[in-house]
Amino acid sequence: MDRIQGLKLPRIISDGMIIQRNEEIKIWGHESAGVFIDVYFAGCTYTAVGDKEGNWKVVMPAMEAGGPYELIITVGNKKRMVIQDILIGDLWLCGGQSNMELPISRVMERYKEEVETYENNKIRMFQVPMTYDFNGPLENIRAGIWQRLNQSNAKNFTAVGYFFAKALYEKYQVPIGLIHTAIGGTPIEAWMSEEALKQFPAYIEQSAKYKDKAFIQKTLVDDITRINAWYNRLDEVDLSLKERELIKGRWYDAREMEGWKDCELPSFLVDENLVEAGSVWYRKVVQVPENMAGKAGRILLGTIVDNDHVYINGSEIGFTSDRHTPRIYEIPLGKLKAGKNVIIVRVCFERGEVGFTPDKKLQLQIGPEVIDLNGTWQYKLGGKLERLDYPVFIQFQPMGVYNGMIAPLKNIKFKGVIWYQGESNGYYPDDYKTLFEGLIKDWRKTLRSSDLPFLYVQLPNYATLSEDYYLQQANLTDEVRKADLEAGWAKIRQAQLEALELPNTAMITSLDVGEWNDLHPLNKKDIGERLALAARAIAYHEEVNYCSPVGESVIREDDALIVTFKNEGTGLIMKGNELNQFIISQDGEHFYKAHAKLMGSNKVIVWHEQIGLPKEVRYAWADNPENANLYSKEGLPASPFRLNI
CATH class of the missing domain: 2.60.120.260 (Galactose-binding domain-like)
Known part of the structure; x- marks a missing residue:
């Protein structure tokens, strides 16, 4: 909290803040018990009194977009705090792991000219510092400042959030605020409350030992010591390093x-x-x-x-x-x-x-x-040397960053959430659907908005292409290898697709903007702009086509399957000479690369000469579904899916 003598405010209530328009505005803080606090804002005065623990709050009526405003808080005639340059606009919560966390500085190779020629004082970001706690939800964010989008701060912005906010501002011309909470590598269970995780007792048990802060400190110190010792031993046994040290002068050019x-x-x-x-x-x-x-x-x-x-x-x-x-x-x-x-x-x-x-x-x-x-x-x-085990990341443990970074936002009103996560859960994907739907409900409960728009990115393509894949493409075999059928990222994508059953959710598909050899693909502009398109539909209630095509139903005719799509826009198209990445099975266990052709504007017929009476079809079902080429005419790639007769 910011403080002047005994008067304390949450760090997020600070210079440059953006407040959600058309929602009640809550200002809160801490003073002595029984002390009267006056809050002056937008020409009105509001009075609160500290409760027995010194906590106070005022609730002010909703306001239209605008500003800048000043917020003045006084305690008697002795203490006065002024918060300056406050804007009223739309506030979005950015969550997930590294692909949401990735800053503009990491994608400058692709967007250098655009970033260096754009500033907008009405787009701002507050980055919540990485904080975890396993003894319960924290009340307030411990650090952070509001950053305006200018050349001094632009490279710090989450890249997805940057392009998302820019697209929304250009459309609506209202201030856009981003609360950035994403932390690289975090699995979904780290972002859920203890209450939400009760149906997964193993996660509750897993996090229990981290309630002991002395245990956390010892674990971190021991881990750093272990890693440093390994690297010191590596230097000792690296003969080439020793040779370099023995050669005087031009060691790098030794003959x-x-x-x-x-x-x-x-x-x-x-x-x-x-x-x-x-x-x-x-x-x-x-x-x-x-x-x-x-x-x-x-x-x-x-x-x-x-x-x-x-x-x-x-x-x-x-x-x-x-x-x-x-x-x-x-x-x-x-x-x-x-x-x-x-x-x-x-x-x-x-x-x-x-x-x-x-x-x-x-x-x-x-x-x-x-x-x-x-x-x-x-x-x-x-x-x-022997293998070095992975470092310890306390922030990956269940409920820790939820308690430290999400729970303290409970008094803030948001326009919605944008979320990019799932990569870390690809190693154990089977519970992801339940976890993801649980997280959406959990955050809506925490943020006190049962229909809060929740927009998210379906995982892109990623993974090394195997020798088996190349053999399959050479038609030496049409049978799909078991590893692809069990692909973790494919299962995560299906879980993300099924989460659309929850109201006020939207998913954007990103198969066409991934990089098979990079966990962090550079194309964050298409991701941000697609999320903004989804926001226009879900949060701003425009009639826009933001959805990717997806298989909705399947029927069998003779030995072929006919898939009917929804969200096809003005019609389906393929990029290339033939449709790729459809596979079918007659027993649900053995799948074969299938032929596929478009039928009209919203259907695809799928078959294989050796498969009679097929009963299941999948599309783009692999970690890296190379050359998946079914699109809508609007340019949106079809979502991976699986359907059964």
Whole structure:
């Protein structure tokens, strides 16, 4: 809470705040018991008195969009607090995990010009700091400030929220506020109350030990100690690191190339001597022309598993500690020279896989000039160690961040929620439908709005394509592998689809904007704008076509299945020469890649020559349904689904 002497306000009631229009306005805080508090706002005065615990509140009538306003709070003639630049508009809660959390700074490669030429003082964001508690819901947010959308703050905004808010403002011209609560990696159960999780007693039991704050502190300290000790031992056994230290001067350009082998990058390393954890050194010699020498530039290395130190001509220019962040390192003036330059990358890997993510762009950029780094590199195995177990993330535990970040918002009125989550639950998807529907009801109860609009993103495509997939595409076999039938992300998408049974919900499909090799696809603009389109329908009650086509019913005619779609807009289309990603089964266990053709504006007929009397059809049922190409004429991709006779 902000405070002046004994007067305290929640941090979210602060300069630059946005209040939901056309809803009662609640202002609350803490003072001494029995003390009278006067609140002045929009020309009116409201009086409250502290209860026996010193808590007070005033409720003011709803207002139309507008501002800026001042909020003045006084206690007698001695204490006075002024909250400035308050706007009345629409307030949206942004929730989920990393794809909602991902800031504009991470997508600047795609949207640099747009972001650097746009400011809007009427779009603002309050980022709730990561907070967990397992002893019950907290009363207030502990920190945070309202950030206006300007060049100083734009890169901090959630990228999905940025494009969502921008689209809504351009449509309605009213202030748009974002309360940003998303935390990377969090499973859905972390965002649910204890009451909502009672039907899952294992989660209640799992979180019980975290009620002990001393246990949490010891767990975190022990974990940091364990990880640091592992990396210290890796440095001790990394022979290439020791060789570097023994070579004086130009260690990076040593002529002794013994033990180095060729490899093609970007790729994950395959070597018979590779162990489950350790380090690998990569090396590439690059010729830089005279006109590029000495200039500042950048090196792009895609994403690397798990972490890396990058050197150019012996100078370290960058380090990244996780596998998901794009490696974009600045090269200072004077580091590149004419002629031969040596790039060294030391990669440490913790659990089996190591290397440069395939299909990523590797290059040197010096001004407008580009030197391609894809192709042949050399590598050398460094240290070898046992597997390093995953770090401990207390924030992933059931109910923790709900108590710390959602429960304290109970006094705030929202226009609605936008949600992007499900990736972490892909490892255990079977309960997701119950959990997700439970979360929606739980948040509506907490936020005291039984029909609060809840808009969410169906998971995009993601996952490495397997050898089995390529064999199937080559028609060596039409049978779908069991791993795809049990795909966690496919099951999550189906659960998300079925959650539309709840009123005032909307789902946007994102199969066409994912990246098979990146958990965090860059295209957040289409996601934000599709959510805004859904908001126009669900929250603003416009008649707009925001829904993706989805299979609604299926009948059998002879040995073919005819699927009827809803939300087809002005009609279904396919992108390409033939429909892909339909599979059928006659027993519900063995599925085969099927032929499919459009029938009229809203039907697809599906069949396979060897499958008589099929009884089930699925569409785009895989973690990464490559080339799923059924769309509405409005350009919205069809949702994955499964239907039975």
